[in-house]
Every structure is written in structure tokens, then in C-alpha cells.
Amino acid sequence: MVGTAEVHRAGKGELSGLVDADPITTEVVRHGLMSCAEQMKRTVIRTSFSPVIYETLDFAVAIYDDRMRMLAQAPTLPFFMGVLSMAVDAALESAGGADAVQPGDILLYNVPYETGSHPPDAALAMPIFSNDGQVRLGYAAIMAHWLDIGAKDPYCTDTVDVYQEGTKFPGVRLYQAGKPNEDVFKIIKANSRMPRMVVGDINAQIAALQMGARAVADLVERHGVQPFGQAVERMLDHGEMMVRDYISRIPNGRYVGQGMMDDNGVDDTPLPFEIAVEVEDTTVRLDFRNAPAAQPTPINAVLPATISCSRVALSMLAGGGEPPNEGHFRPIEVVTTPGSMFHPLPPSPCFLGWPVVQAFDVIFSALTQAMPGTAPAWSGGDILAMVWWGERERTGEAWIDGCPHPVGQGASGSADGANALMHSSESATRLTPVEVWETRNPWVVEKVELAQDSGGPGQFRGGVGLDVVIRATEDAWLTSVVERTRNGAPGVDGGGGARPNGVTLEYPDGTPRSLSKATRVHVPKGATVEVRTGGGGGHGPPAERDPEAVLDDLADGYISTSEAERCYPHALGRRD
């Protein structure tokens, strides 16, 4: 381990105590802000150019107040929602502070150590001014996955430092006083393998920012600056109190969850880590110190990513199902060791940052020890990102597309796990329709189907994963980023484990090649790629499963006869 521990507060501000703010106005303002964010989200989806944005929803929009406290967001990619504020903070600082930013300026920031993600995940931030231009009200911000911004490959698992991971824009003005800064656009286009699509997506984000800024200014005009500010304080207080109330119900103590990365992407050595959840009255501290040192590979999760997963995982448990605001984050503290896998320092590579995906399952498993039933058993534990690219045979045009894949969800003490849903860190992203893929990519998609026997057995069965098979109809390249290929989701309370994740490339001659983390793999025309996503862990001893449920699973093919014989012999006895 390197360096001394650092403690980070996950949310800004303090309880304002402004409890007498008008509750109706507060509710109208809260919904109004969410509606502004929702309009921004719709604009991004409806005007963007890459399927990663409009189908997968690999982006997030948010609205901040003048003190950079998150006021609202539209549900998209939960993980981004947790990091965006830190990116905007850094962008402002780099641009010379809040006062140096003028109406109509749009800042571009994508340095990983502050954005919490890789350079293709670029943040755009725009100040919001009142309609008379006199008062700075806050910021509209978007972080979205740009298809390519010039890393060594469109997607990488083998970088050795951050300089190989993409062109960096440390808070530059993409727009200045409402006018595009053509120099910056030139740099973007010159460094991207997909300049037209990237610029199209940037335009979509700009349209959304401008729309969001107008909508917020109108909202504030309807209510007045001061009542608006009071409503915001009350709204943040409410979020904070909700989370504190939840934490107060967890017995004080230290609860430890165990995680295990398959490898760092280059070496074959597994990387175990722990996350300790320390509950003290109404505060919760997530301790990431017991983790490997920063790796010389892009597996490292930068600090904002570590804070983000803490924010989002806790909000999912404690926020009553509502999208969080800054208040939700205030009771949360995060402890890291600088120089570790969860807090790498420049210029450590950090393109993947995948430990924070698995961290969701680890945090949930720790809290389940404190309060059984808090969360389901482990899911497939990863998002299985596959990024494809190539040049079209006929036109020579470059194309890139990629997506995460749904995994089986863990069972709970009262229900089977859900089959094939996106991992909780990406819970609002979506699978692209095959019919859309086939109008765009040189693919025949041969299969997208639930995988028999892939869920963990148990009194309550883990959800099953997916089998996806794609045949390339033209030569293509592929980067595969798949974790948890060695360890499937473990069961809980006597429940069984599930099938781990896996990827196989099969060459046209039938030769198979197993992939987990691999960069720029050549997929020749006619080859197929099979992605097998893991199931969720089971809950309770399989012998206690309701025989009717076992027979239903058999009839529906979620389990095979041999699986039933192996795990649920008690149910088969009654079959005849």
C-alpha cells in the first residue's frame, strides 16, 4: 500500500434547517428540476448519432446549483450521475473559477482523475444564468461516451499510462459566449477515428445543455430566485434526512464485503479486495483501503469513480427508490489510500476502472450482513462491455459500436432473482434492438436468449444470464472487457453459485478462442463471438425450493433435467 489514508465526504453542504420553506413550492420545484433534466435527457437521445448514446443510454445529465450541489438528474447511467459533479468542479477550476465563466460558455473536461472515467467519457458543463442575465443560478452538465477520442485503440484493456488512453481536454471552452470555438472542434476531429459521429453527438449534448439552461432559468423566473433557493435547501435536507433515517436503522458496526477481480488485464493474477462498511449512528463510511496497489494496467478505478459507486450504491438502498440529490450523499464518507487500485495517481492508466462495478455487489453483500434482506444476492457482477469497430467493405467508412450486456440478478429471501437485467451500476442502460443493429453494423445476430442453468440454485433461484451470438459479415476488430469469468455469483444462506461470465471467439474454421479482457482482437469475416453472461446467486438451500417452482422452471427450460436431478431431487420425486 502507498500513502496514508484519505477521508472524502461524498456530499456537499450541511443541513440548512430551512424546514418552513413552502412544501408545495418545494415539491413543484423538485419536480420542475427533474423535468428540466428529463427534457435534457430526451434531447440527447433524440438528437444524438451513436447507438451507444440513443439506445444504450451511456450518458448522464444533471443540474447543479451555484455551489455545485446536484439538484436533479434524469435516470440514465447511475454511475455517471455519481461522478459528474467532480468533473464540473474540476472544469470550473481549470477554466479560472466560476466567475471567469461567462453566459454561453461551454466547458469540456475529460481528464480521468477528475471525471472518474476514461477520456472518451467527456463532460460538458454550461453555466445557467437568470433570464435577465444578472444572477448565476447553477450549471447544466452532461457526461456522455464519445465513440472515439483517440486512445491507442477505440477501447483498451492494456494501456500502460494515461497518455495512451485518449486526447485530454482539461476544462477548455468548447463554446465561448454562445459561439463554437472552432479550434477545439478541429482538435477533436483530428484526434477521433469517428469525427462525424462524435461531432454529431457533441451537437446533441450542446442542444440539451442549452435547453436545460433555458428550462431552469424559466423555472426560477416562475418562482423567484429566493423562494427557489429555499425550496432547493429544503429538497436537499429532505434527501439527507431520508438517507440518515435509513442508516440509523442499521446496527452500528463494521461489515466487510469481499471482492475478487479476475486479473489486471495483462497479468493473470487474481486481485482480491475488501470494502468495509462502517456504520456509526446516521453516518456511513466506506473503507476501500484493503485493496491492491495501483496496477500498471487500466484496471485502476480513479478516486471520483470510487466515490461515485459509494454514492450510488448507498442511494439505491437508502433513497426510497428516488433519484438522489446532493443531500443523499452528505451522510456518506469514503476512505481510500492514495496510490491504491481505488485511488491511483497520475499517470497511472485507468481506462477500465472496472473494480467499481463489482464494488456495488461487494457493498450490498457487506450491508446484507448488517441487515439481512437489505439487498439481493450477488448478480453476474459485471457489465460485459464489448466494443466493435472496423471499416465498411463497400464504402470504407469507419464504424464503432459497443454495448454492455444484461446479467442474472441475485435471489432474495422472498423471491427468485430477475433474469438478465443490466448490472445495477448501469441499471438504466438498455440493450440495442437487434433490428437496429442489423441496419447499422456488418452483423448477423444469431442469438439473444436466456441461458439455461446459468442461475444459482436455491430455495429462491438466482436469475439466469444471457447467451448472445454475433456473426461478423465483414472483417472487424473487437475489444472485450469481461470480469468475473473465474468466479460466478456466490449464493447466500445455503444458496448455490451461478455460472460465471465468458466470451468465446470462434473463427470461421471452427477454432475457438476464449476472451476476457483483450484489446483489438481481429474478428475475421464469418467468425462468431459468443457472450455468455453470468447468472445471479441463489438464496437458501435448494432442497427447500418449492417443488412446484422446480417443475415450472423445468417446463419453461430455465433449468435442464440434469440440473433438476442434481440440485432439486426432492422435487422430481413428486413428478409422477
Add this chain to the structure above:
Amino acid sequence: MSKDQSKGERVSVGGVDVGGTFTDLVAYDPRAGLTVTKVRSTHPKPEVGVMKAVGDALDAAAASELQYFVHGTTVGLNALLEGEGPRLALLSTRGFRDVLEIRRGDRDEPYNLFWRPPPTLIPRRLRFSISERIWGDGSVLTPLAEDDVREALEALRAQEADAIVIAFLNAYANPEHELAAEQILRGLGYDGEITLSHRVSREYREYERTATTVVNGYIQPVVSEYLGRLEDALAGYGFGGTALIMRSGGGALTFGDGRRRPFETLLSGPVAGVEGAAAIARQMDFDRVITADVGGTSFDTALVVDGRPPVKHEGTIVGLPIQTTWVDVRSIGAGGGSIAHVDAGKLLRVGPRSAGADPGPAAYGLGGTEPTVTDAAVRLGMLPVDDLGEGLTLDRDRAEAALAPLADQLGLSTVEVARGVVAIVTAKMADAIREITVERGEDPRRAALLAFGGAGPLFATQLADELRLKSIVIPPLAGTFSAWGLLVADAVRTASRTRIVGLADAALEEVNAVFAELFGEIGATADAVDAAQPAQRETVLDLRYVGQEHCLTVEVESEDGRLTADAESIQREFKREYVRAYGVEMDDPVEIVGIRAFVRRRLHAVESFAGPNGNGDGGQAAAREVEAYSLRRREWCAFRVVERSGLHAGDVVEGPAIVVESTTTTYLDADYVAKTEPNGCLTVTLESGEGE
């Protein structure tokens, strides 16, 4: 029961709306005006109630002269909500058996770790894989395996499936395998219903299209049998005109089309009221109107902006996407029949269970003993009318008796319980209104509340208080307003296709060929609608910048279904719309993605209210007073009872008052003032002038 006009006059159009509790009829004749009837709904055979309403309102001679019969029903929706559909089997492309279950892999509630998708309408054991494959460009990669179809048929017969849905991948681009599979099944003697995905939607996205097709197959038997029975009954009574059913996206379809395409009629009931509200908004020049349609079992609300029903191009029902146009109406289980109970935590709860029409609220004296919202209103004196028609009278003692057990459990008086019931149901309705306004950034306080349905005007002033609304409108015939909304509908048929082609003059030839096909398709499959005015063909394109996915839908100039606009002018219009929607202008090339044909026939039955008012005496004759509870003042006071039929344009009624008419009751709380408008609407505002 009540008739504003005498029998025997020629009536040109009749609208019948079937709600959970009541079945309403409004008929209109250009010479004689409006006829209104309200009878109790007769589930599970709603056609009995419909025919009773028709028989009550119109004699056989009048019925035989009706040109149109327009119907609003929730038969299809109920079948879906109550899981009453047939046991369906799905034939899908091999490798894609789970389209319906995998969905898009996302969660409706992204922050809920325990969220699970609702169960699929077709269990996995009844989803069959068929070897066949059409590619995205429409070419055939794998021919259809006849044996697979045969084996699936054997298996689904063994499992006693009632009907078959076929949804193959890329069938939107090339339907030949779906058609061939249908033929094979028929050849094997299968004579059950078969629904093919490409006949339901020619748009891409396999999950959305499959879900729509499955919903269609699921509700088809119920809807089809129902419309058939009703059509026969109408014909038996002498009706010889055209029978139409309201579409979810606005406008109406013939019964024949509705039987083939029931998925287009899912929201048939609630949409009629929104169409009516849009007509009122246009007439009275309101830029924003919130509808509050309170019936016996449900509360439906929509936001009408600039006189247009809020139309979306994809709907969602019980978590399933529906690929069709859709008027955005929010519906919750809260109405006059909602039953109140005390829960385990000793809290007073209202709904979602409803006493419906049978047995109905305890006060109806039809055997109901559980306390409902209506019983609470009766206890508070909000409903002073003894005669509900159809021999229904309100029995105060029974209402009191029904509320008594709740009062005992809570240690409160029955009046306090009644007040709580009304407050809780009002809060639930207000929440639904917030969802369609506040959550979209619309301040409800800027909108007028249009209250209708049997119990809407009873709750109008409470809703206004709860949401701080400034203006309320009670339309004439408020109690049967949805049925009136049926009369303002046009007959509409649509067909659409996904076809991706660059926008250029040369491409417009291809587009025109598709339009010709689509209009031909509508002509060939749609029933003829006899209307005085010729059918209008409307041409609409989904356009986008090349490289984008989502489109803007733009209506394009055409004559007789052929585009008259050139590529340049279409592009200009698209860019103008794009700037209006998103505020940015781009130089990228534009392409066509979707081609949508609409055939609209204006039935022009009713444009506005002829004004059933003006034949009275200013409400004076009926003026009497009753003791009722003021929810604003929290005390009993004297409410003036005014007959609505006696009100002239310009007449003002000051609250506390209760305005009675045959199909509804308006509770005008203290401090509110109602003014009679020239078109017969009551506009209600707070006396203090807050609303001005």
C-alpha cells in the same frame, strides 16, 4: 331516463361510453339537439347496458336513422389488466425465443434493486423457436423450416393454446416468412386466431413490435366477440349506419377495423373525454386544460395543450410498449365506488378496490354494505339528490351504516370518517394530476381544470383547493361528457412503414410508391365509412439527420396522397421543426425513416354545444337549501340547491351551493362562484378574485 328531446326525431349520431360503473349515451340530431341517457354498466356483458341506453334514448325508428354510432370501451384494457386473455403461443425466430422476456434489459425503477419486470403474457414453455431468418435489409438468410412450424403446432395444441402470435425478426422489412408460416398453419388445419407482427406494426425494434403484437393477440378474442355481439344487437334494433370505436391515438375506427386491430383501441374509453376536452379548450381559448374525469371506479387525467390531446408515438400499458399513436392519459383506481377501509396500522385507506356498479355504494341500496367515496359524500350532504334515475335512490341511512364500522375502529364520528375519505381520495387524484403537469415542468396553477364524469364535478373545488388551481370548468352534460367527446371524433385509419432513404427529389418517387401502397392497404383493409365529406389523405414523414436514430414527425403537403412538396421544401420544414424542438441547426444531410399515411373523415357530427341551457328560469324555481358540510370551512352550513337546467348565460351561482342536473352533481364549496358561459359551461373561480 332523462330526455332533453322527444322521441321520433331523426338523430344522426350516437355516442356510447362504457365506464366501470355507468354506461352513458349522448345522441345528437342537427334539428332536435342532444339526447342524454345514463344507465348502469353491465359487466361482464357490457353490450346489455349499451343496448339498454340505446333503447331508453331512441326508439327503433330513431335508431334506424342514426348515421353513426361511436363507441368508447375499456373491454380490451380490462382483459389485459385482469389477465383474462387467451392462452397464447408465440412463434419466434430461432435464437430469439425470449424477446418478450429480455425486453431491453433495463429497469423501470433504476434505483430499486429488487425490481422485477412484470410476468410475460406468454410463458416460456409456449414460446417456440422456428428456424428462419430475414436479415435487416429484408433478404432471406435462412428459409422457413416448415417442420419447425408443424412441431410447434403439435406442441402448442398439446398445451391447449387458444391462439397464435407470430413475430419474426426483421418482419417489418420483409414479411414473407410470417405470411408463409401462417399459410402452413392454415394448411395444417389450424383455425384459431393468428396475429402476425407485420400486420400490427411495420416499424423496427423487435421487442416493441413483438409486445404490441402479443397484446393485440391477447385482447383480440374479448374485443372481437364483444364488438360482434354489439354490432348484431344494434342491427337487431334497426341501426343501419356505421359503427365506430374510439382509437387510443384519437379519432375512431370502424368496428370491423377495431376487431382486427384491437391494440389501437386499448385506451378507447378515457380518450373520448380528452377529445371532448380539446374541443372545449379550442372553443373557449384555454391554452392549458387539465381533465379530471371521475367515474365510479377510476380517475383519468390528461393535460391538453393548445387545444390538442397529448399524442405520443409509443404508448406503455402494464409495463409493455405499444407501437402505435397514443393519447397520454393517466389513470388511477379512485372513483365514487372506491371502497374505504382501515389498514393493519390503523390508518384510513381508500381504494383501489371498488364496489363498481354492482353492488355499488351502500347508499344505492342494491346490496352493497362496504363504505365507498359516494357514501362519504352522501353522509356529508354533498349529494342531495334522492333520485339517481333508473330507480336508484340514495339512502342516507345505509351510507351511515356502512361508515359506522370504520368510525368504531378509528374512534371517530361517521362525519369525521366521511371527511377523511373525501380528503384522501382527493389527494390521490391531485397526485395523478401532479404527475402529468408538475413532473413535466408544467405548473398546474396555469391550467384550467375541466371536471366531468359522474363524480368529477363533485370533487372539482376540493381538487382546486389541493392544487391551488385558479379556474374550473364544468361542461354541460358533465356526467356524460366522455360520450359527448365521442361525437366530436373523426374516423381515422393509419398505416406506416419503416423505410430508410436519403431525402432527395429522386427518392420521393419511392416514397410516393410507398404512400400509394399504404393508402391502398388502408383502402383494401379498412371498412368504408360513409361520410358526407370526402376522406382526407394526410401524408406524414419521420425524418432525421443521417446518422441519427430518432426522428421528428413532420406533416408534408400532398394532394390525394401524393406528395406535392419537393425535397428542398420538406428539408426546410424539417429543419424549422428541428430548431423549434431542439434549438440547433445543422448542415448534415437529412433522411426519411418512417412513412405514415392517415385517412381521416370528418364526421362533423358535433362542433360545439348547441347549448342545452337557456330554457330555464335562472335556477330560481328549484332554489331550496340543504344542510351540507363545507370542506373549506370545516363546518355544516346551508347550501343553496340550484337546477342547472334553469341557468341562463351570465347567471352567477355563489357557493356554498350544489348545482344539480340529471347525470351529475356539482359541489360548489363556500367562497367559490360559478358563472354560466354562453356555451353552457360553468366557469368556477374563488370569490376573492384570486382566479381572475
